[in-house]
Amino acid sequence: MASAAHAVTLKAATDPSFVPFEMLDQESGEMVGFDIDILNAIGERAGFDIDLKTMDFNGIIPAVQTGSVDVAIAGITITEAREKIVDFTDPYYDSGLQILTSANNGDIEDIEGLEGKKIGTKIGSTSYDYLTANLGDSTITPYPGSADMYMALMSGSVDAVFYDAPNVGYFAKTKGNGRVKTVGPLYEGQQYGIAFTEGSEWTEAANEALAEMKSDGSYAEIYQKWFGAMPGDSQ
Incomplete structure (x- = not known):
């Protein structure tokens, strides 16, 4: 060294x-x-x-x-x-992808629950690739920054966000505390x-x-x- x-x-x-x-x-x-x-x-x-x-x-x-x-x-x-x-x-770092919804949303519990829903994710991310490969019937909106997709969720423009678990979890515990929640398991285990x-x-x-x-x-x-x-x- x-x-x-x-x-x-x-x-x-x-x-x-x-x-x-x-x-x-x-x-x-x-x-x-x-x-x-x-x-x-x-x-x-x-x-x-x-x-x-x-x-x-x-x-x-x-x-x-x-x-x-x-x-x-x-x-x-x-x-x-x-x-x-x-x-x-x-x-x-070991990671994965996770769903984030509004705190009062009882409809979405896993990836199947995203069928037909409006979903926000990030441009160029593996979460976008995963969604396009697995959820053809949904409206997937790619945002340039994570702040944009979280704002879209809290304003009701999208029903859920699907993105890297640590980023989603950090937002749920900080700015989104009480307004959003993570649901379901980690998808597509990933490593950074x-x-x-x-x-x-x-x-x-x-x-x-x-x-x-x-x-x-x-x-x-x-x-x-x-x-x-x-x-x-x-x-």
Whole structure:
């Protein structure tokens, strides 16, 4: 591992709207969140600094693919299609997709309950792909940012939101508290990875750093800061 005196700065990209993984701290004007802490800690151990830029999620994988950025972290689900064009680290977070409805909605309890309903999701996300593959009869509206789809749900423009579980759960516990609820199981178990440009010399060093963080407890500290206790066996 390199020393703390880093000579290399990597151009990094994230999506500013995937709370609590990455979000803008209004007071400092800096990006904060679980992903930001993870990437900074990995860089500290692997020997690189970060020059972080924000962009819409839809543009992140193409930016890594073309080399306009060196690395991206944005709750990016590892998929076969994405693995063909970027190099992923080992998974650093286990996730899935979940349904969010209004707190007083008793009709929707699972994915079957979304048939014929208006559903909001995010452009370019695996949740959008899942919906289009499994719910052809529903009205699926892709929104550019997660805040937009949550506003649509609370205003009644859509009957449900279907999106990444940690983001949905965080919203239900914070701004949506008392007004929305998560329902049903997790769908399509997913794992998030950090994306490097294909053939990057940094992927292996990042994996080594991540493994160290998991073994020495520093990963757990970052996890607990943003999500509370580490989950045990999945339910």
